[in-house]
Amino acid sequence: MSTIGIGQAAVLGIVEGVTEFLPISSTGHLKITEGLMGIPVDDKAVVAFTAVIQVGAIAAVLVYFFKDIVRIMTAWGRGLANREERYHHDYKFAWWVIYATIPIVVVGLAAKPLIESTLASLWVVAGSLIVGSGLMWAADQMGRHKRGEDDTDLRDAMLVGCSQILALLFPGFSRSGATMSTGLILDLERVAATRLSFFLGIPALTGAGLYELKDAIGAGVDTVPLVVGTAVSFAVAYASIAWLLKYVAKHSFNAFVIYRIVIGVLLFGLLGTGILTA
Numbered sequence: 608m609s610t611i612g613i614g615q616a617a618v619l620g621i622v623e624g625v626t627e628f629l630p631i632s633s634t635g636h637l638k639i640t641e642g643l644m645g646i647p648v649d650d651k652a653v654v655a656f657t658a659v660i661q662v663g664a665i666a667a668v669l670v671y672f673f674k675d676i677v678r679i680m681t682a683w684g685r686g687l688a689n690r691e692e693r694y695h696h697d698y699k700f701a702w703w704v705i706y707a708t709i710p711i712v713v714v715g716l717a718a719k720p721l722i723e724s725t726l727a728s729l730w731v732v733a734g735s736l737i738v739g740s741g742l743m744w745a746a747d748q749m750g751r752h753k754r755g756e757d758d759t760d761l762r763d764a765m766l767v768g769c770s771q772i773l774a775l776l777f778p779g780f781s782r783s784g785a786t787m788s789t790g791l792i793l794d795l796e797r798v799a800a801t802r803l804s805f806f807l808g809i810p811a812l813t814g815a816g817l818y819e820l821k822d823a824i825g826a827g828v829d830t831v832p833l834v835v836g837t838a839v840s841f842a843v844a845y846a847s848i849a850w851l852l853k854y855v856a857k858h859s860f861n862a863f864v865i866y867r868i869v870i871g872v873l874l875f876g877l878l879g880t881g882i883l884t885a
Contacts, residue, residue, distance in 0.1 A: 707807055
């Protein structure tokens with residue numbers, strides 16, 4: 608019997624779509640939502656399901672940034688065929704994304720059993736939400752916001768890419784929050800840091816979703832809930848991306864910091880009173 612029903616899949620798809628690219632932790636919100644709906648957060652089928660519906664959110668990124676992705680991949684293809692084209696920033700950027708994805712893939716495969724068990728605890732989520740808020744606030748204050756997207760280099764990509772590991776090991780930290788904060792520390796503009804976070808998330812999250820697909824189906828999750836959750840996350844994520852880019856162009860990350868702290872404290876309260884179990 609499927610662990611997740613169609614209605615629950617739709618709800619989780621909405622949560623995934625809203626939170627995947629906002630720096631508030633999609634994993635944390637999904638685990639909280641699963642806990643409130645009585646879904647076991649450490650069930651292998653549930654862990655696999657949440658990874659698969661991320662593909663819907665990633666598809667939204669692919670559609671939203673389609674022209675940018677085509678431009679970058681075209682430059683990469685030209686560079687592979689023509690040495691003179693290899694000085695183009697887009698060609699180098701494509702390689703940087705590939706290089707920056709390797710660390711999270713290695714850690715993800717090596718630490719998979721721990722990620723799906725001990726680190727899946729809601730206590731970890733609550734603590735990571737609050738600790739990650741401190742990093743985000745400090746990064747926004749420290750950053751000089753003077754470097755644009757064309758000023759990024761391999762060092763930027765590697766540091767931002769490696770920061771994804773924080774969210775992988777500590778659900779609640781937020782992949783978007785970690786990558787955007789790292790970008791801000793590197794003095795990137797908020798929009799540039801946000802766009803870099805999007806591009807670096809594409810291969811890592813797509814790979815994770817495809818890798819978990821067989822486990823999701825084999826562990827007892829029906830195909831229909833998977834399709835529903837993925838489709839809903841796509842639609843909601845597309846709207847979320849458009850909103851976020853407009854928001855960060857004119858605002859700081861303080862609202863997200865405050866929200867994360869409130870949710871983290873609330874979650875500690877729910878766990879402490881037994882309303883939710885870890």
